Amino acid sequence: MTGTRGQRQVEAYRDDIPQRIPVHQQVYEDLRTRILFGELAPGQPVTIQGLVETLGAGMTPVREAIRRLTSEGALEFQGNRRVSVPTPDADCIEELIFARQALEPELALRATKKASAEDIDALEEIDTALDVAIARGDVGAYLHLNYAFHSKLYAIAEAPILTAIVDRLWLRFGPSLRVVCGRMGTQNLPDKHKETLTALRAKDGRAAAIAIRDDVVQGMEQVREVLEANTLSSEMIDT
Amino acid sequence: MTGTRGQRQVEAYRDDIPQRIPVHQQVYEDLRTRILFGELAPGQPVTIQGLVETLGAGMTPVREAIRRLTSEGALEFQGNRRVSVPTPDADCIEELIFARQALEPELALRATKKASAEDIDALEEIDTALDVAIARGDVGAYLHLNYAFHSKLYAIAEAPILTAIVDRLWLRFGPSLRVVCGRMGTQNLPDKHKETLTALRAKDGRAAAIAIRDDVVQGMEQVREVLEANTLSSEMIDT
């Protein structure tokens, strides 16, 4: 048996063999990150050839990345063969709030059961950096660290299917978060991360679930408000 | 026009313009259907070149379809660049039960608010055909009609994001449903469709939500049982 799932037997040289990440994977991750953190604004069109030129990649890998992201709701078909970053409406936000509220407390609950002391330390470190970013008004850092906090919590919970679902939800409201910060700044952003950490240390799953639910609901309500203000103003422009 | 949904202004000729479905979309739908209804057994490997030969399609469209389905959990990476139909374990079933229980009652609730009399008639028609399939022991028809019933309910609810999530969950346990029927036949399959229809007609959202939750939980518990029996027997073989 030549080692069914085994790791190659040659590698004697170094261990810095970069694991050969496929181009389509790189393109996917690059695009995903840009969408998640609002570098591509809602409504912005995304063309295959544009990415081929921008990224210097071939057409097939770009195509695969776009299909994947479309399937995840990060991009959407715009009628005939065009794709763009979607602009969520009020109904979408409604669904997102419900789904996050239904699933993320469970992830917090599971994380409470599995979290090691190191895990919680890592979370606290992220949250500390997050406070610094808020104080400095660094929107980019805030968005990255806020996602990092929740993402780490999902990882601790060890629930791959639920995590996959929730991760895809982030792709849908992520672009709007930057818009929210553009309107409201980083000062008045409420979060329940401190409460979450306290609950995790106390191994109080119920409290962690409630803290995360509050965090989610508060954040999404802000998205809803800003989105309503935006549609209102664009309606006034349209007419 | 062909009545699809598009309303182009030219159409003078006939209505047999087949709407020009791209190959990658056809391959995706074909593969998706096969996985959903267990025509591809769990654990079965799926190769790009195999599909290229089988379906007579080019390489790029097949690739895109596989990426999409992998992203949706219908296929999974098997270590080194290979993909196969995943075999869910007990933890997966646990997550699936939770997610369905958390989301599908809400869809039933929303469907109750929006369902027209025609919608409910369509559901009843599906359920009647479903009873016939069960009586005849027609596993294939049962699987298709059972999915059709739930899928129609999702469509009535008009919640695209929640529907997309739940639809992806079906892709994860769909292959196992055929295994369940293979073990238990179609006779002892409990469902709460009659209760759901009654609640819909009475516009009792709460009752509809409960009926669907019971339906989901009962179905998933059977999957869990059969899966446990399977892993047990395969363990005995392995040793």
Next chain:
DNA sequence: CGAGAAAATTTTTGATCAAGTTTGGGGCAT
């Protein structure tokens, strides 16, 4: 001399690219 394992070869499959084909949309003329 045979059996088993390691190495080398062959073959199958995945990844990427470049070129050809088709289609939708914008611009221009009426």
Next chain:
DNA sequence: ATGCCCCAAACTTGATCAAAAATTTTCTCG
């Protein structure tokens, strides 16, 4: 404003390269 035409972009295919699995060969040891 309407209709036609051209172009840009999407779709599709086939070829090419690289990597992994399968097979065969060979070597060593009992």
